[in-house]
Structure formats: C-alpha cells, structure tokens
Amino acid sequence: MKIAVVGTGYVGLVSGACFADVGIEVTCVDIDQKKIEKLKNGIMPIYEPGLEEIVVRNYKSGRLNFSTDLGEAIQGASVAFIAVGTPPGEDGSADLKYVLAVADEIGQKMTDYIVVATKSTVPVTTGEKVRGAIKNALDKRGSDLPFAVASNPEFLKEGAAVEDFLKPDRIVIGVDDERAEEIMKRLYKPFQLSGERIIYMDIPSAEMTKYAANSMLATKISFMNDIANLCEKVGADANMVRKGIGSDPRIGNKFIYPGVGYGGSCFPKDVKAIIKTAKQYGYDLRVLQAVEDVNDDQKHVLANKVKAHFGEDLSGMTFAMWGLSFKPNTDDMREAPAGVIIDELRAAGATVKAYDPVAMEEAKEHYLFDKVTYCNDAYDALVDADALLLVTEWSEFRIPSWEVVGKLLKNKLIFDGRNIYDKKYLKTLGFEVYNIGTK
Numbered sequence: 001m002k003i004a005v006v007g008t009g010y011v012g013l014v015s016g017a018c019f020a021d022v023g024i025e026v027t028c029v030d031i032d033q034k035k036i037e038k039l040k041n042g043i044m045p046i047y048e049p050g051l052e053e054i055v056v057r058n059y060k061s062g063r064l065n066f067s068t069d070l071g072e073a074i075q076g077a078s079v080a081f082i083a084v085g086t087p088p089g090e091d092g093s094a095d096l097k098y099v100l101a102v103a104d105e106i107g108q109k110m111t112d113y114i115v116v117a118t119k120s121t122v123p124v125t126t127g128e129k130v131r132g133a134i135k136n137a138l139d140k141r142g143s144d145l146p147f148a149v150a151s152n153p154e155f156l157k158e159g160a161a162v163e164d165f166l167k168p169d170r171i172v173i174g175v176d177d178e179r180a181e182e183i184m185k186r187l188y189k190p191f192q193l194s195g196e197r198i199i200y201m202d203i204p205s206a207e208m209t210k211y212a213a214n215s216m217l218a219t220k221i222s223f224m225n226d227i228a229n230l231c232e233k234v235g236a237d238a239n240m241v242r243k244g245i246g247s248d249p250r251i252g253n254k255f256i257y258p259g260v261g262y263g264g265s266c267f268p269k270d271v272k273a274i275i276k277t278a279k280q281y282g283y284d285l286r287v288l289q290a291v292e293d294v295n296d297d298q299k300h301v302l303a304n305k306v307k308a309h310f311g312e313d314l315s316g317m318t319f320a321m322w323g324l325s326f327k328p329n330t331d332d333m334r335e336a337p338a339g340v341i342i343d344e345l346r347a348a349g350a351t352v353k354a355y356d357p358v359a360m361e362e363a364k365e366h367y368l369f370d371k372v373t374y375c376n377d378a379y380d381a382l383v384d385a386d387a388l389l390l391v392t393e394w395s396e397f398r399i400p401s402w403e404v405v406g407k408l409l410k411n412k413l414i415f416d417g418r419n420i421y422d423k424k425y426l427k428t429l430g431f432e433v434y435n436i437g438t439k
C-alpha cells in the first residue's frame with residue numbers, strides 16, 4: 001500500500017514515519033526544500049523522542065521517502081493525508097489557506113482515484129471545502145476522476161508523539177464513501193492489533209470531535225488552575241485536592257495538574273477557533289470563553305508571585321528560569337507560558353537567565369531572540385540570581401543538588417510553576433518555595 005503525507009511537520013513527519021514503520025510505502029511532502037534536504041540527510045527538523053530512529057531506519061529501508069513534488073508523491077497512492085498547519089487567523093478562526101492550497105494541488109495533479117484525508121485540525125465544513133477545491137481543480141482540467149474526502153483528526157501529544165501514534169486510544173475516521181472506508185480500515189489495521197480502535201462517523205462529527213477533545217482537556221486544566229488558586233486563598237492543598245478528585249474515575253487523574261497555564265500549538269489555537277466557529281453560528285461557548293480567560297491570567301501567576309515577594313519594581317534583579325518549551329520533551333516554543341513570564345519580569349526591570357535542555361535554539365531563533373541570557377546548564381543559570389523560577393518540568397530539574405542550588409542563588413528562593421518540588425522538605429533545607437496552590 002502506498003500513501004502520501006503532505007506537510008512534514010510534527011504531525012506529518014510522525015504519521016509518515018509510523019505508517020512506514022508498519023510496512024506502508026510513504027512519501028512525506030513539504031514545500032520547505034531545506035526541511036526535505038535535511039530529512040534526506042537524517043537531520044530531524046524537530047525534537048521528538050524516538051522519532052529520529054524510526055525516520056532513519058525507514059528511510060534507509062526505502063519505505064519512507066521525502067519530496068517537494070506532490071504530483072509524484074500521489075502517483076499510485078491510495079491516500080493523500082493533508083497535515084499542513086491551520087494557524088489562527090486575525091479573528092481567531094483557523095486559517096485554511098494551506099489546507100485548501102494542498103487540496104487544489106491534489107486536484108490539479110491526481111491521475112487516479114484517491115482518498116484525501118485531512119489530518120490537520122480543521123473546523124466543521126472544511127471537508128466540504130476540501131471536496132470543492134479538488135472538484136474545482138479537476139473541472140478546470142476537464143476531468144471527472146473519482147475521489148473521496150475523509151476526516152482523520154490526529155490526537156498525538158508532542159513529546160510522546162511516536163508512542164501516541166503507534167498505540168492510539170482511538171482512531172477517528174469521518175467518511176461518507178464505502179471504498180474510502182475500506183481503504184482507511186486497511187491502512188490502520190496494524191495499529192489496532194490489541195483491539196478495534198477505529199470509530200467511524202460522518203465528516204462533520206469527526207471534525208468536531210477533535211475540537212471537542214482539545215477543548216475538554218483545556219477545560220480540565222483551567223478548572224484545576226482556578227481551584228488551585230482558590231486552594232491557596234482558603235488554606236487547602238491543591239495536590240491533595242487533585243488526588244482526591246482524580247481517584248474518581250468519572251473525573252480521572254489526567255490533565256488536572258495545575259501550573260502556569262496551557263501552551264503549545266494546539267490548545268490555545270483550537271479553543272479560540274471553536275469559540276469563533278460557534279459565534280459564526282450565533283452561539284456563545286461560554287464555558288470555553290472562561291477556560292481561555294483563566295488560562296490567559298494563569299500565565300501571569302508566577303510573575304505576580306515574584307512581584308508579591310519583591311515588590312512591583314524588579315530593577316537590577318536577576319531571575320534564573322528552568323525550562324522554556326511549553327512542556328517537557330519538546331523543543332516547541334509555540335504559545336509557551338515562559339514567553340509571557342519573561343516579558344513581565346523584563347517589563348518590571350529584571351533580567352532573566354534561562355536554561356532549557358532542548359528548546360534554547362528554537363527560542364533564540366524564533367521566539368525570544370535576545371530577551372534572555374541563554375545558559376550552558378541548569379546551574380549556570382543560577383549564578384548570582386535572586387531566585388529560581390521553574391517553568392517547564394523537564395526530568396533533569398526534578399532532583400537537583402540542593403546544596404549547589406543554595407550556594408549559587410543569592411537567596412534560597414524558588415517559584416515552582418509546576419508543583420514539582422516538595423515545599424516542606426525544601427523548607428528543612430532553608431528554601432522558601434512558592435508554587436501553584438500547594439502547602
């Protein structure tokens with residue numbers, strides 16, 4: 001079986017490599033020539049645990065190819081996945097220009113029946129727009145080649161993307177064509193050896209499922225951040241409350257960790273986009289509006305605690321920051337809370353020395369430029385700093401040498417934005433720790 005994956009970013013590259021790993025012949029296509037050249041030379045454009053190994057292995061075996069030529073890639077392919085970006089437009093709605101450009105190009109270049117499956121996160125009705133763009137391009141050629149569209153939203157998490165793709169909780173397929181359904185079933189068979197994982201539905205429902213899933217997860221996080229902030233005021237412990245509610249299977253113990261707010265390339269943009277979709281249909285998604293508002297405020301909580309401790313004016317002060325990426329195990333800086341915290345500290349007159357195990361290049365080149373001093377390791381960031389701010393919970397920050405930390409910092413003072421440190425234990429070592437709602 002042969003497929004093409006158009007867009008070789010987090011989703012396209014992981015999906016393409018994982019499909020190749022189960023024996024499918026895959027061509028990953030991108031318009032970014034440099035990215036394609038790098039991949040052909042075994043250089044990964046992103047940091048994702050386990051990815052390099054399966055990309056290199058499958059490229060060497062010839063099952064995984066990289067190309068900038070979409071026409072060639074879809075020759076003989078049963079499925080063309082669209083996995084390009086859908087960034088927020090100015091009004092918050094998902095910008096479909098990349099998705100529709102690919103659909104148009106497929107229509108121009110296809111030579112046989114093909115299933116065009118959208119993996120990008122797209123609002124309801126996009127399936128029809130994709131169908132229209134392909135049909136339009138075929139009409140211009142005077143062609144009536146048959147094709148099908150499908151919606152196959154992706155649920156992988158960055159930092160665990162390969163694992164998530166190879167062992168999915170579920171595979172959602174929105175489809176309205178029997179032949180396409182059979183092809184998708186064959187394609188995904190290897191990913192459900194431990195039990196049926198595919199949920200078939202109509203295309204609009206599949207599109208909506210993706211937004212509803214991300215919105216539900218974002219809601220859990222904002223809810224818990226709200227509760228943690230209240231815990232702090234009333235003298236309760238958010239860690240205890242988390243365990244107490246998470247043990248109820250109706251609530252579940254995942255995605256209820258309070259912190260400095262959710263970031264990344266998905267939750268912020270997808271919550272915005274579904275709010276916008278609802279507005280277009282004359283409906284207000286009030287819960288999600290609150291989820292977004294709470295999250296915007298939560299990104300300021302750590303800097304506010306710094307100011308509450310030292311005062312509003314932080315002139316001449318230096319803060320060490322551990323972690324920049326929006327979550328551990330990724331170099332992705334998109335919508336990372338670190339950016340908001342850094343801006344706030346700088347606006348109050350402080351300087352920031354930062355260390356992140358993998359995201360510093362990305363931060364330097366695209367996001368924070370020279371807003372912070374980038375340090376060689378975690379301890380280097382602490383030298384002469386007035387306090388430590390823990391922003392991303394990378395494993396290597398969990399058990400540092402407290403003796404060294406205490407010697408390097410000017411004050412034994414920590415602002416823990418992810419609740420990874422034991423306040424009571426650190427108190428015995430002379431540290432004062434502020435965090436998100438725990439005692």
Ligand SMILES: NC(=O)c1ccc[n+]([C@@H]2O[C@H](COP(=O)([O-])OP(=O)(O)OC[C@H]3O[C@@H](n4cnc5c(N)ncnc54)[C@H](O)[C@@H]3O)[C@@H](O)[C@H]2O)c1
Pocket residue numbers: 006007008009010011012029030031032035083084085086098101102119120121122154155156157158265266
């Ligand atoms: N990042 C995630 O964890 C994740 C998970 C699930 C779903 N999604 C969704 O998947 C989509 C892609 O996200 P991403 O993070 O992989 O994006 P990305 O920005 O990492 O990658 C998109 C790629 O598409 C390429 N591209 C753009 N136009 C193209 C064209 N006409 N032809 C070929 N290639 C083209 C870009 O050069 C880029 O390499 C988005 O809709 C996103 O919401 C992302």
Ligand SMILES: O=c1ccn([C@@H]2O[C@H](COP(=O)(O)OP(=O)(O)O[C@H]3O[C@H](CO)[C@@H](O)[C@H](O)[C@H]3O)[C@@H](O)[C@H]2O)c(=O)[nH]1
Pocket residue numbers: 121154155156157158159214217221254255256257258259260261262263264265266267326327
């Ligand atoms: O209890 C929690 C869990 C997560 N987060 C934060 O939430 C954000 C998102 O984390 P996560 O969901 O793990 O990473 P993403 O890679 O953004 O994955 C989400 O977005 C993807 C893109 O749509 C979906 O495919 C995934 O299923 C969905 O989890 C990060 O800033 C985390 O720090 C918390 O603050 N508390």
